Amino acid sequence: MILLILLGVPLFAAGVLAFVGDRRLAPEVNITGSAATFAAGVALALQVYEQGPMTAGGNFFFVDAFNVYLAVLTSFVSMTTAIFSRRYMRREREHGRVGHVGMRFYHSMFQLFIFAMLLCLLTNNIGVLWIAMELATLSTVLLVSLYRTPTAIEAAWKYFILCGVGIAQALFGTVLLYFAAEKVLGEGGDALLWTNLSQVSDKLEPTVLSLAFVFLMVGYGTKVGLVPLHNWLPDAHSEGPTPISAVLSGLLLNIALYALVRCKTLVDGSTQSHRAGDIMMWFGIISIIVAAFSLLRQKDIKRMFSYSSIEHMGIATFAFGLGGPIATFGALLHMLVHSLAKSSIFFTVGHASQMHRTQEMDRIRGLIKGNPLVGWGFILGTMAIIGMPPFGIFTSEFLILTATMKDAPLMTPFFLLGLGVAFAAILRKVQFMVSGDAPSYQKPMKAAHLPVLVHMALVLLLGIYMPDFLNQWFHKAVEILK
Amino acid sequence: MDLQTVSQINGFLAAFVLLTAFGMLAQKRIYSLIHLFAWQGFFLSVNTAIVAYVAGKHHLYISSVMTLSLKVIVLPYILHILVVKLKIRKEAETLVNIPATMLIGIALVIFSYYLTAPVTELSSLITRSTIAVALAVVMIGMLMMITRKHAVTQIIGFLAMENGLFFAATSATYGMPLVVELGVALDVLIAAFIFGIFFFHIHTTFDSLDVEQMTRLKEGD
Numbered sequence: 001m002i003l004l005i006l007l008g009v010p011l012f013a014a015g016v017l018a019f020v021g022d023r024r025l026a027p028e029v030n031i032t033g034s035a036a037t038f039a040a041g042v043a044l045a046l047q048v049y050e051q052g053p054m055t056a057g058g059n060f061f062f063v064d065a066f067n068v069y070l071a072v073l074t075s076f077v078s079m080t081t082a083i084f085s086r087r088y089m090r091r092e093r094e095h096g097r098v099g100h101v102g103m104r105f106y107h108s109m110f111q112l113f114i115f116a117m118l119l120c121l122l123t124n125n126i127g128v129l130w131i132a133m134e135l136a137t138l139s140t141v142l143l144v145s146l147y148r149t150p151t152a153i154e155a156a157w158k159y160f161i162l163c164g165v166g167i168a169q170a171l172f173g174t175v176l177l178y179f180a181a182e183k184v185l186g187e188g189g190d191a192l193l194w195t196n197l198s199q200v201s202d203k204l205e206p207t208v209l210s211l212a213f214v215f216l217m218v219g220y221g222t223k224v225g226l227v228p229l230h231n232w233l234p235d236a237h238s239e240g241p242t243p244i245s246a247v248l249s250g251l252l253l254n255i256a257l258y259a260l261v262r263c264k265t266l267v268d269g270s271t272q273s274h275r276a277g278d279i280m281m282w283f284g285i286i287s288i289i290v291a292a293f294s295l296l297r298q299k300d301i302k303r304m305f306s307y308s309s310i311e312h313m314g315i316a317t318f319a320f321g322l323g324g325p326i327a328t329f330g331a332l333l334h335m336l337v338h339s340l341a342k343s344s345i346f347f348t349v350g351h352a353s354q355m356h357r358t359q360e361m362d363r364i365r366g367l368i369k370g371n372p373l374v375g376w377g378f379i380l381g382t383m384a385i386i387g388m389p390p391f392g393i394f395t396s397e398f399l400i401l402t403a404t405m406k407d408a409p410l411m412t413p414f415f416l417l418g419l420g421v422a423f424a425a426i427l428r429k430v431q432f433m434v435s436g437d438a439p440s441y442q443k444p445m446k447a448a449h450l451p452v453l454v455h456m457a458l459v460l461l462l463g464i465y466m467p468d469f470l471n472q473w474f475h476k477a478v479e480i481l482k
Numbered sequence: 483m484d485l486q487t488v489s490q491i492n493g494f495l496a497a498f499v500l501l502t503a504f505g506m507l508a509q510k511r512i513y514s515l516i517h518l519f520a521w522q523g524f525f526l527s528v529n530t531a532i533v534a535y536v537a538g539k540h541h542l543y544i545s546s547v548m549t550l551s552l553k554v555i556v557l558p559y560i561l562h563i564l565v566v567k568l569k570i571r572k573e574a575e576t577l578v579n580i581p582a583t584m585l586i587g588i589a590l591v592i593f594s595y596y597l598t599a600p601v602t603e604l605s606s607l608i609t610r611s612t613i614a615v616a617l618a619v620v621m622i623g624m625l626m627m628i629t630r631k632h633a634v635t636q637i638i639g640f641l642a643m644e645n646g647l648f649f650a651a652t653s654a655t656y657g658m659p660l661v662v663e664l665g666v667a668l669d670v671l672i673a674a675f676i677f678g679i680f681f682f683h684i685h686t687t688f689d690s691l692d693v694e695q696m697t698r699l700k701e702g703d
Binding site for chain 1: 597600604605643650654659662666668669673676677683684693696697
């Protein structure tokens with residue numbers, strides 16, 4: 001029942017917002033819808049926390065410790081993003097960057113996107129997972145091109161085409177998986193259910209599953225933004241409206257990684273080897289290094305933080321590939337804190353670029369003087385994202401590093417190199433943007449502080465103190481992914 | 483029909499699907515591309531219906547009808563309308579010349595046979611010999627998307643890839659479960675609307691559908 005509310009609210013809100021359109025109350029409706037979704041998410045989490053994993057809707061949905069925490073995270077970040085976007089999009093509207101139709105479209109698609117992501121997480125069927133993933137892509141393609149500038153259209157086209165190619169590979173992988181599953185579980189929809197597949201994974205044909213994993217890795221890896229399949233990501237994440245950048249970087253990448261990790265557990269069970277993990281480790285480490293060095297060359301502020309997302313997704317992929325309780329725990333925590341920190345950074349970046357009417361880092365100066373809360377929020381977010389203690393990302397990276405030194409010592413220097421370069425690259429740029437006098441073209445404006453404050457407080461809290469329920473969830477999730 | 487004949491008909495239709503894929507690879511004119519795409523959908527649909535009849539899988543009839551309506555009628559129709567509305571007459575240019583693309587296409591077919599050999603070996607279905615063809619169609623669609631620089635051609639490549647995936651599902655497993663097939667069809671339909679909107683956006687912004695002009699987003703500029 002709660003599950004139905006959780007999925008129904010965003011879908012319903014998408015429909016309502018298509019009618020509300022560009023009226024004055026549209027952002028408030030958007031916030032209300034997202035808040036209701038978040039409330040349902042928390043209620044679901046409480047239920048799962050008390051009663052353990054459950055299936056619903058005739059095995060169509062499945063909730064366990066792994067996906068429920070991502071569902072809560074997804075609904076939470078979409079709620080704060082909705083709050084942020086109220087002021088932000090109004091201002092974009094005043095600046096004339098979006099029109100009447102654009103706003104209607106924006107709100108409606110935002111809710112549809114949330115629905116698609118939640119469906120991805122909660123479905124028990126890997127076929128439906130694929131469909132929802134494609135739906136999530138499709139619902140954001142036209143949001144990326146919302147401003148209709150040549151660069152925005154180019155970015156959206158690239159996003160559409162490259163993700164289309166990528167996700168097609170994942171569908172082929174899914175067909176192969178079904179081919180193997182059908183032999184064990186018999187024909188029909190039941191052979192595509194996680195709950196069934198995970199129980200018989202050791203009986204699935206290893207050669208077919210290895211082949212399937214290659215396709216799944218390329219397919220979902222494209223959506224995670226792993227190097228060398230990452231070409232679309234910096235464009236799509238930097239050209240769209242900032243609230244969309246926040247949810248694309250903070251949430252959609254996590255969802256794609258979730259799909260990949262689920263598939264990996266099946267392949268591991270079948271092949272009884274670490275081959276799938278090795279592939280993920282290599283993709284991860286290459287992503288970390290390439291993204292870190294690309295960070296050095298960036299001039300556009302949103303583009304820089306998109307590369308930082310590639311780096312952090314690389315870290316999480318690497319850690320899941322490494323396996324073992326500590327690395328997996330670290331990866332789960334990393335997904336959580338990265339999502340919170342990155343969306344918060346995009347909120348402040350959005351304000352900063354609105355204040356200066358540019359995304360060029362060379363022209364953004366004196367943020368602290370211009371708007372102390374935006375400036376400090378930006379500094380704190382940056383500190384968190386480059387992995388300074390006492391923020392949560394430090395904790396997760398430290399855990400992953402410890403596990404790397406133990407299980408894959410040869411990878412350690414590369415891992416550290418990536419982290420170090422990224423640290424220097426981001427800090428170097430951010431320093432100049434926050435300090436100094438406010439330039440003449442800077443326009444002071446009211447910012448949405450609440451989302452930034454809440455996100456940063458959570459990231460800080462997770463660095464210092466791990467709540468007991470989260471700890472238990474992660475331990476259960478580690479068990480599932482073993 | 484005995485199994486031998488069915489298997490032969492299946493192979494025969496698969497050959498036509500592959501042939502249309504190669505045809506698309508070689509074809510420069512956009513109208514002919516759309517026609518070839520429609521033919522490919524038609525062969526797929528007939529093949530699916532035959533498999534449905536022989537294997538006694540009723541849900542495959544639905545897939546077959548869906549393919550016929552979506553890929554033979556609706557999508558080519560939408561594409562046709564768009565091409566007429568946007569007055570696209572210019573022939574699609576390729577990045578790599580056509581004989582070279584054909585050679586790469588042949589290499590992809592061989593590669594597909596190599597890749598799917600273990601799957602074919604394990605399968606006991608009458609359609610098992612066409613799994614490799616299906617993967618080849620997917621890869622040729624991908625090749626088309628890479629080597630063409632016209633937005634409409636890229637989309638046809640994308641849709642041809644989807645055809646290949648559908649074919650793969652039919653040959654390897656007698657089709658995915660119905661809920662998945664329906665979902666995929668829905669996604670394709672949504673994608674069709676999106677690229678339709680896109681064509682107009684690209685056309686108004688760049689004044690043509692040549693994606694070669696989209697080179698503003700580059701590193702380090």
